[in-house]
Amino acid sequence: MAERTPWSLSGALRGMFGRQKIxxxxxxxxEEALITADFGPDITDEIVEQLREQVARFHTEDPKDLKRMLRELIEERLSKFDTTxxxxxxPAVTLVVGVNGVGKTTTIGKFANFLRINGRTVVVAAADTFRAAAVEQLSTWAQRAGAGIVRPQQHGQDPASVAYQAVEIAMREGLEMVVIDTAGRLQTKSGLMDELSKIRRVVEKLAPVSEVLLVLDATTGQNGVAQxxxxxxxxxxxxLVVTKLDGSAKGGFVLAVQERTGLPIKLIGQGEGINDLAGFTPHVFAEKLVG
Ligand SMILES: Nc1nc2c(ncn2[C@@H]2O[C@H](COP(=O)(O)OP(=O)(O)OP(=O)(O)O)[C@@H](O)[C@H]2O)c(=O)[nH]1
Structure with a gap:
């Protein structure tokens, strides 16, 4: 995991844990620190209440105990989901979806690199067929990661056909991983949402879709949940993939989004570099969050 952790609560909690007594x-x-970190009001209330009970039960007045209890409680809640x-x-087919600009293409570049480092063969599909710049951007990432790429043959080609071709090539050439980039779309545009269902349906004629990863930008906060x-x-x-944690003070978003959607976070993005992607490990995350 990258070193920069602006989403850590440690700064906000320093004064509080520096005092002699609770x-x-x-x-x-x-409460203020948890709200500021975007845990949301409900989770904040639950955490504060549970910690008050624990502090009373163990008859402690030591802020160090409270810190440990907070870390353990967050880890326990994060661990309720299988993040593998x-x-x-x-081939294992991964479809990557999300609204515009959240970091889909960047995530795919980093993910392809991560898979390559782990010895996998990878092909990416540029199923954003209207934006030439998006295809170029993906192509640059694929090159850097050492992955193959399937591009649309013409502007505006049906995205499902690009995805289909990539899976077909993977099957023919024995490539292990297919990662499909899709056009950013607003969750309110039903035509574009139907297009996603179509990509999925068409790909599934050849192979099951192993993962559909929804990319969310941590800086959008609770709005991401509606998306x-x-x-x-x-x-x-x-x-879920949570990106831009490096530019966000909202580490609590991670727990909030997992609990509110019921979906596990599988990857986190913490920068624009090719290595700034990590698997999500509740223990490590809780430790970095609470300090
Ligand atoms: N700081 C930071 N920037 C990121 C991260 N992930 C992506 N970005 C930046 O966010 C911007 C948008 O990233 P893209 O990968 O183009 O986003 P996208 O979702 O593919 O965008 P569309 O194709 O327009 O839907 C770029 O400037 C990226 O460098 C991250 O984890 N941290």
Missing amino acids: DETTWDDL LNLRER AEAFIQHAGVTG
């Missing part, structure tokens, strides 16, 4: 100010400060990527099929819902309905999302 008192009412401690609880106010904790399911890439056992051959997720339409995609879950139309694209059969299996996991």
